[in-house]
Amino acid sequence: MFSGLPQDYSSITVTNDGWWPDTDVADFQSQRSIPASIKTETVASALLMAIGEANAELAAYQSAQRAKGFSSAKDVTGPSAGGVNQLCAQYLKIIFARAKAELMGEITSAEREKANPGQQSEDTRDRLLAEASFAIRNIMGHPRVTVDLI
Template sequence: MSLTGKPSLTTAAPVANDGFWPDLSLSDLMNRYRIPSEYADDTISWGLSLALVRVNEQLERAKKAVLVIPFETFDGYLESSSAAALKVHYEHAVYSYAKAFLLQQFSTMNRRKEAENMAKESAETEQYWLDESKKSVAAILRHFVPGEEHSTKANFFVGLI
């Protein structure tokens, strides 16, 4: 922790991905997505690592499509195409998923009742960030697997009548 109260992760090395998808920055997560400074460094790293795995699983079909073209990496594909916005979608999908996960961890931290901030940990806030992630995943899948429906909602419920 620095003297400013911000975690020291803002200057940490990028989090290594699987070799196909791009590495991502803890600094970008902290700064762009305003992760609360109360989190321990390990919690933030774990949240981003988990988000990488979960989003990569959702994008397995897109990865296979790129490998068939053939390109060895997502960045390699992006360099030869006019689809640079896909990298923004990938980063947003992972960072949004990480934020949804991390905000739910906030309620388990030791803190005074007066310091409680329901907006940080509400189910609606979590759902918002999961939906943001899913929208970007859907945009990537539409690019590589056109002609199919790709959900833009992380969770949906069906009511039986």
Template sequence: MFNGRTQDYDDSVIQNNGFWCDISVEEFQKQRAIPLQIPVEMVKTTLIAAMQGLNLDLAEVEENHRKSAVNSVQEISAQRVNGENYAETLYKKAVFARAKAELLPEFNTLSGREIHQNREYAAEQKSLLAEATHAIRTLKGKKRGSVWLL
């Protein structure tokens, strides 16, 4: 929207716990097409909440790696694509998907763009949360689906 104001991506980086990778706000805004009208503090808060939730979900994975003398996600695999190993990419994918799912209702509220009006958020949120769950399961070494004997 042209309104005479310039809006730029936020270049700040959210520091993580030392094991999992730090998260770039700008990378999230670009990769997930987050409208720049959404306040940066809201975006950061949502990313932090997603990171904290993921860190809790992956606490056992982190503990197992640390027992094996792997002290950061960067050490999990030497194979890299675009500077990241598979674990870094999956972690970011899960964080970004959870954060965007949380922000979706704000798109219509804060964005005057017609593209965000009358949008079906429930299905998109469900899809994003499924994407995050798949990435988490992969990081945990689990397959797409599981069956338990009761």
């Protein structure tokens, strides 16, 4: 039940590969409404898994950007707000969506007594993974949908 008290999130940095941005566990928890009752280690592990998957999928893009002379994602030119450029914002969207999808079972357990079926559905997990896929495609310069002749 809502207590009116702020959530006590864990401010732990998940260090990335030096090119993509590092991530703060507390930012993820607050932006994606992750219950503070889920262990910090579990949340950090989900973020690490999401980072690993995203970095593998974006390896060719990263290599191409390095070849253009960009030493990190934050150096890539483009729109920005609050000190974060579009590329880094999209990357964080990818890992936050994938990490939340990974944590859906934990969230269901933590929220079971609140009976929030929207949080618990497989459909929510699928939407999160689709959100991440769309962002990956956008970074790589692909449209959301493509059609090929067979």
